[in-house]
Amino acid sequence: MSLHPSLQTYADAWTHSVEAISELVQPLVEGEWNRRTPCPGWSVRDVVSHVIGMDCEMLGDPRPIHTLPRDLYHVSNEHQRYMEMQVDVRRHHTAPEMTSELEYTIIRRNRQLRNESREPHAKVRGPLGSEITLEQSMRYRAFDVWVHEQDLRTALGRPGNLDSPGAYIVRDDLLAVLPKVVAKEAGAPANSAVVFDVHGPVDFLRTVRVDAEGHGTIDGAVSLGPAATLTLDWETYFRLACGRVTVDSVADRIKTEGDPELAAAILRHFVVTQ
Template sequence: MSLHPTLQPYADAWTHSIESISELVGPLAEGEWNRRTPCPGWSVRDVVSHVIGLDCEMLGDPRPIHTLPRDLFHVTNDHQRYMEMQVDVRRHHTAPEMTSELEYVIIRRNRQQRNETRDPGTKVRGPLGAEITLEEAMRTHAFNVWVHEQDLRAALGRPGNLDSPGAQVARDVLLGMLPQVIADVAAAPRSSAIVFDVHGPIEFLRTIRVDIQGRGTLETAPALGPAATLTLDWETFVRLACGRVAPEAVVDRLKTEGDPELTAAILRNFTLTQ
């Protein structure tokens, strides 16, 4: 038995991103670990700590017993408190400690994936104790690690891998979140269509249709006379969707057509991830 074919793309995406992260941070001087990243409230050290923590969770390691400080302004809900635990417990770790732990976790996770024989539908423990499928866990994990690779690249001035296996997974994950956000959060009109025209290293043209009941669906077919069209590059799409930049900061990198109130509502609520 070996890794199920459905899971292989997620394992490959994780491997590519985690090895890229290791290459990025391996040569860093101590002070460079304190550089600010686009991820709110987190430094390079914090992002790497989070990635290590995510992989420890995938390994089933016990969570750290740790009390968070009260002055973490970026921590405002239970999900963020859950994620911050693995980060704050490593805030005083040195560069060698960080790289050593990262390398050890990579070795353990590679071994875990080589020996993984479970079905994609197997139920596993997710964040905050939620029960999710193994496929969902691996897909979300590959997505998260790629996004944090991009956080590190932005902080260190080392752009790249915008078309990597992790980027392909990220495209599918983010597109999967769009219908609910457009229909429910941005409150697009019923019986309307909103088009996203994304270019760059990853290109796609997708339509979100909102039916008469107000439900959103994702379609590959182009829409005639859409209520709104948003044209932007892939990197800007990711930065907006992951809450790394405000819409007003990238107005020169996107073009909107159609109902101005609707496009404003979409952009205002475009952060798809927590």
């Protein structure tokens, strides 16, 4: 048997992004590994450590036994502590150690994917000891690795791949939570609509509609007379949603029309990743 067809999209996206990451970091000299990335609290080395660590967990490797320092300002909850463990344990690794472990992990994961015969609904280990499906796990890895590829590109001044396979997985996952952001978090009024007009390498027009009970849904139809319209580029959209930039720092890249208080409330609650 081989990889289930419904998992192939995630495998392809992961492969594309992780190979791009490998290519980006292979020529780096020691000092460049310490550059800050847009991911809060993490350097280039930290981002690559996270990618390695999470894929080692996909391989079933045991988690490191390691005590985190108490002064990590960007670690404030259990989920962040869980993610930080694989990062902090590699903080003193050299550039050759990092690139060789990354390459070895990619080889092992590619072998695992070639031999993967489990069904998409098979249960696997998730963060914090949770159980999730194999499909959820692979989708999460595709999302995560693409966003971190972009973190590295920003830190290293090497833009690109804004419309690669992982970008569309990220787009769909971010759009899936948009109704909650608009209807619940931002408190859009009942029987209203909010339009998101996103342009750039990945472009889309979506309308979030809030019904009489305050529940939100999303579709691609144009809304006449929306309560608010937000127009922005794809890079700003995902960086904002993933907590890589603040609203104030990209205010000149966002155009809003309609109810200014509703638009501001939506942008205040736009971050949806932990």
